[in-house]
Amino acid sequence: MSEVISKDDTENEKKIAQEWFRELRDQFCNKFEEIDGGKFTRKTWKHSGEGGGEMSTLKGAVFEKVGVNISTVKGEFKEDFRKQISGTEEAPNYWASGISVVAHMQSPFVPAFHFNTRFIQTGKKWFGGGADMTPSIFNEEDVNFFHKSIENVCDKHDKKYYPDFKKQCDEYFYLPHRDEPRGEGGIFFDHLNNNDFKRDFDFIHDFGEDILKTICSIIENRKDKTWSQEEKDIQLYKRGRYVEFNLLWDRGTLFGLKTGGSTEAILMSMPPTAKWK
Numbered sequence: 001m002s003e004v005i006s007k008d009d010t011e012n013e014k015k016i017a018q019e020w021f022r023e024l025r026d027q028f029c030n031k032f033e034e035i036d037g038g039k040f041t042r043k044t045w046k047h048s049g050e051g052g053g054e055m056s057t058l059k060g061a062v063f064e065k066v067g068v069n070i071s072t073v074k075g076e077f078k079e080d081f082r083k084q085i086s087g088t089e090e091a092p093n094y095w096a097s098g099i100s101v102v103a104h105m106q107s108p109f110v111p112a113f114h115f116n117t118r119f120i121q122t123g124k125k126w127f128g129g130g131a132d133m134t135p136s137i138f139n140e141e142d143v144n145f146f147h148k149s150i151e152n153v154c155d156k157h158d159k160k161y162y163p164d165f166k167k168q169c170d171e172y173f174y175l176p177h178r179d180e181p182r183g184e185g186g187i188f189f190d191h192l193n194n195n196d197f198k199r200d201f202d203f204i205h206d207f208g209e210d211i212l213k214t215i216c217s218i219i220e221n222r223k224d225k226t227w228s229q230e231e232k233d234i235q236l237y238k239r240g241r242y243v244e245f246n247l248l249w250d251r252g253t254l255f256g257l258k259t260g261g262s263t264e265a266i267l268m269s270m271p272p273t274a275k276w277k
Contacts, residue, residue, distance in 0.1 A: 010121065013197050014095060017119035017127075018072050020201075021099040024208045028068045028101055029056050031216055035223070036060040040068070048260025049075025055265050059272070062223050064106045067268035072097040075259060094259070095121045098129075099208070100252075102269040103215070108235035110222045111135035111142065111183070112242065113215050114269070116252070117204050127200050128190040130165070131211045132173055133218075134183030134242060136235035142218050143184045149214040150187055150207075157203040165189045175245055182245045239274035246270065 029040045038060030046052040053071025074095040098118025105112065117129030133146050147166075154161035165187035173182040192200055246253055246269050256266035 016201060018097040020205060021070050021097055025056065025068050025070045025099055028212055031212060032058060032063065032066060035216060035219060036062040045262035045265055047073040049073060053262060053265055055268060062106055064104050065272040066103040069100045069265050069268055104271040107223055107225060108136045108227050108231045109225045110219055115211050117208060125193060127192040127204050130169055130186060130188035132169055132183055132186035136238040137231060146214060146218065149210060153206050153210040156206065162187065175241060182241060233275065236273060236275035237277065239271040240276045243270060243274050
């Protein structure tokens with residue numbers, strides 16, 4: 001992590017980011033298998049342009065469904081989508097690499113978790129990502145622990161990150177048609193570029209390692225608590241809101257579909273079951 005990287009060394013930056021996302025994927029899968037006792041299955045897919053990705057999914061005793069996806073793709077934006085992406089004025093081509101994690105739990109006392117980070121290059125280049133939690137049954141201790149952990153890792157890199165990124169998360173993970181947030185927030189950021197790749201990558205690296213520890217700590221503390229069918233139903237109704245957000249408002253879903261990604265991988269974030277009243 002101490003390597004000095006030239007601002008113009010874009011190929012080296014791509015390699016460093018791509019290799020880190022794969023390494024972090026392995027860390028998530030290994031730790032989740034340790035918690036659950038089950039095993040991930042993996043499936044590769046090819047992009048309509050160049051590159052592709054690998055889906056890792058587990059359905060087990062603790063995780064009702066968890067997906068840990070990585071991808072590295074390149075291509076050219078269609079003209080009707082270019083104006084929505086930064087840097088396309090300089091070049092319509094793109095290169096993107098990232099990791100995405102979505103965990104839906106068996107227990108209604110364990111929140112659903114989402115995490116992703118990515119590195120994108122068009123005519124510009126930047127990191128994006130975030131993490132948030134969606135509890136079905138509110139637990140103040142878990143929410144405070146989740147936010148404090150994220151705040152601590154943000155503060156190590158820039159004291160402005162947490163308040164700024166938390167605000168972006170609260171605004172983004174919101175269902176306008178319901179006039180309610182999707183969950184209890186976290187952080188969300190895009191177009192992170194301080195003109196210093198090492199500085200930005202170090203934050204992405206530390207954020208990924210820290211969020212894994214934070215998520216696992218909450219899961220291990222809550223996973224063995226017994227629940228009733230009534231409490232399970234509360235979880236299933238909350239999942240309905242999750243589905244609504246991802247299909248109606250999530251920009252990552254739109255980006256994946258518009259750039260020829262794997263539909264199965266894009267919709268990995270959907271819970272296995274949900275209910276609507």
